[in-house]
Amino acid sequence: MSDAILEMRNIKKSFGDLEVLKGIDLEVDRGEVVAIIGPSGGGKSTLLRCATTLEKIDSGKIVIAGDTLCDTPEERAVYADKKMLLEIRSKFGLVFQNFNLFPHFSVRRNITEALIHVHKKSREEADAICDELLAKMELSDKADYYPCNLSGGQQQRVSIARALAANPDIIFFDEPTSALDPELTKGVLSVIKALAQENMTMVIVTHEMSFARDVADRIVFMDGGVIVEEGPAYDLVTNPREERTKEFLAGY
Amino acid sequence: MDIGAILLQLLEGFLVTLGIFAFTLVFSIPLGLLVAKGRMAKNIIVSSIFRFYISILRGTPLMLQLLLVYFGPFYLFQIKTGDIHLGPFDYRFIATIIGFSLNYAAYFAEIFRGGIQSMSKGQYEAAQVLGFTKSQTYFRIILPQVIKTVLPSVSNEVITLVKDTSLAQVLSVSEMFTEAKTLASANVSVIPYIAAGVFYYIMNGVIEMIMTRIEKSMSYYS
């Protein structure tokens, strides 16, 4: 048995006539941190959205933590049943670019609501998990705040805590700092770095090149719906092989 | 007739007015939510039907709708509505509630639709990846936020409804306005009208206070 937490095989996805993913293969092992970089419009978000059930692929195979989300026995992808989908959704977390916190819930409730009502934990258990996560995010004093009273950086850390709450096997980040002012990105990046040091399995779409180089184990460069190049983070950034990768990195 | 007797009779009418008001809200709000859902249905036939419903009910006078609900069953199907009773309520009153509820549901539906559509896709997506079911998402995440956004518009409708209850006079329902008219002509006096006006005004004042309080209770986030 391989140690892959995420397995994406020959993923194809079109929006109408626009082919956005042209046969992507991506495997992420337990404890691995993979950064996905590339110019905008290259299909990075779509890839994450497909992995997290927000978009349906046309064909290919996705396996998350041993459970098959979808496979393509014939022409078109066939998805797991509803119950299995719920099961699979508890195995990953997703952090959005613009947080998508629930504005009518306090920080605590943002984090505990799914624990209580989806994962059927007691309020005490959920609160304990929440307190621990908030401490990790250096937000212990903000449990009773509402998202609108937090800075963007704090909101993003709450949303990371929310994604971590159900103890997922893997977390996806879609440009977690792109909506933040430069001085606020640091706090978020250092939280993600700390998670990497705890061997959290993560896939991070980012434009923070030095962060990707320092924190990721592997970098995947995507452009035009294909993976152009991938390799160990440091090598790829300092010594890219492909022309398109070189061009892209030259912009940073 | 002395003032006390006039006030007493108006008060009886006021209770009927309150009844129309309360029943209309109880029925038209859930119905409005359903109509809003139907209006937003992906199926184009379903959504067209509800769009048509909304445009007819908002595009014709409520008074005419009341008359149709009251006389329609007999004129169209020879149903003897005079024999219909639901507890203490005769068909006159029932028709009033039906007419008001159908009409207000159309207005509420458009308000709710606006509120539901103002929700960002991200809220649904965040809920989905956290594992919430569709109905959990709707009742825990979406609806509470929609309620907050639509509350000011709903308040407006509710206050309009207080004044609209006087339209029930076309069916000779003995609500406050009907009573005031009768009393005024019987006593050749404007006092019943003035008193009725005061009642309506106070009722709206109370309602406004309640709605403001509800809105305040939801202003803990923006």
Ligand SMILES: Nc1ncnc2c1ncn2[C@@H]1O[C@H](COP(=O)(O)OP(=O)(O)O)[C@@H](O)[C@H]1O
């Ligand atoms: N829901 C959608 N409908 C139609 N086209 C879409 C949709 N989502 C993304 N696209 C298109 O797919 C391409 C890839 O987008 P995206 O995955 O967001 O790229 P990236 O995240 O790398 O910037 C873009 O051309 C974008 O316009």
Ligand SMILES: [Mg+2]
């Ligand atoms: Mg993107």
